[in-house]
Amino acid sequence: MIPYIHEFDFAYGEASWISGNVRRLVANNPGPFTGWGTNVYFIGRSELIIIDPGPDTDEHFALLCKIIGDCPLRAVLVTHHHRDHSPMAPRLADHFGCKTIGFGPPLVCAADNGFEEADHTGFSPDIRIRDGQVFDYEEVSIECIHTPGHTSNHMCYAVFPDNGLVCGDHVLSWATSVVIPPDGRMGEYLDSLELVKQRSFCKLWPGHGPEIPNPEPFLTAYLAHRAMRDAQIMQQLACGPQKISQMVPVIYAQTDKKLYPAASVSMLAHLIHLRETGHVACIDEPALSSLWYLPN
Numbered sequence: 001m002i003p004y005i006h007e008f009d010f011a012y013g014e015a016s017w018i019s020g021n022v023r024r025l026v027a028n029n030p031g032p033f034t035g036w037g038t039n040v041y042f043i044g045r046s047e048l049i050i051i052d053p054g055p056d057t058d059e060h061f062a063l064l065c066k067i068i069g070d071c072p073l074r075a076v077l078v079t080h081h082h083r084d085h086s087p088m089a090p091r092l093a094d095h096f097g098c099k100t101i102g103f104g105p106p107l108v109c110a111a112d113n114g115f116e117e118a119d120h121t122g123f124s125p126d127i128r129i130r131d132g133q134v135f136d137y138e139e140v141s142i143e144c145i146h147t148p149g150h151t152s153n154h155m156c157y158a159v160f161p162d163n164g165l166v167c168g169d170h171v172l173s174w175a176t177s178v179v180i181p182p183d184g185r186m187g188e189y190l191d192s193l194e195l196v197k198q199r200s201f202c203k204l205w206p207g208h209g210p211e212i213p214n215p216e217p218f219l220t221a222y223l224a225h226r227a228m229r230d231a232q233i234m235q236q237l238a239c240g241p242q243k244i245s246q247m248v249p250v251i252y253a254q255t256d257k258k259l260y261p262a263a264s265v266s267m268l269a270h271l272i273h274l275r276e277t278g279h280v281a282c283i284d285e286p287a288l289s290s291l292w293y294l295p296n
């Protein structure tokens with residue numbers, strides 16, 4: 001069982017200190033995929049770096065400007081190109097005369113995937129970073145860690161000396177993250193979870209919801225949950241060839257039917273990974289409507 005954390009102490013409109021050099025603001029964009037809203041992180045004390053400024057609305061922009069005040073804004077970092085994380089980045093950077101920083105555009109950008117957490121089309125940071133790059137600022141240094149899986153361009157940002165990780169949608173404290181093919185890839189996602197687990201961060205600061213104070217056991221449970229899902233799928237296919245639409249009501253019997261479209265996409269991500277590792281096969285190319293079976 002994943003030790004989910006559902007209690008979240010915050011107030012909309014307020015950036016509160018969560019570490020020596022880190023404040024968190026919850027944007028007022030709650031929803032099924034954004035939870036309480038998008039967490040916007042303010043890093044630094046005498047100068048600021050903002051990670052994931054959130055959605056581009058006038059009200060949210062005014063709030064960010066008020067919180068920044070006279071403090072110099074050095075950079076706007078983005079974890080990934082989803083509409084609830086990145087759209088405010090260029091506007092904010094333009095206004096304060098700094099650069100947007102991120103991995104770059106995704107490999108595949110969907111026009112509309114039907115999810116609230118849709119792609120921010122046209123996302124293109126001023127500075128494109130790679131894994132391991134470090135930015136040094138007045139009080140903090142920020143290490144960029146490429147964590148593909150949720151999206152191909154997903155970046156986590158480690159903040160030192162605080163030793164916490166701003167982890168975007170890679171890990172959430174109150175739910176599993178979604179992996180939506182083709183840009184989201186389950187194999188890469190699992191590798192990226194292992195990568196974060198191997199680092200001894202004190203805390204994970206997700207893109208939505210409360211912080212994760214004890215990352216190692218949480219990530220172990222997160223990985224075990226994915227392995228369990230693989231096992232359930234294999235068990236279903238052991239009964240004979242099946243489509244996703246047949247397996248979802250069985251495996252997600254306890255889940256609200258409204259979430260079945262999301263569950264179906266998640267199952268496709270698992271099946272694509274199981275196919276790549278030789279555990280399952282399908283007729284034609286993998287798609288939501290494919291017929292899946294166990295190879296001989």
Ligand SMILES: [Zn+2]
Nearest residue numbers: 080082117169
């Ligand atoms: Zn996302």
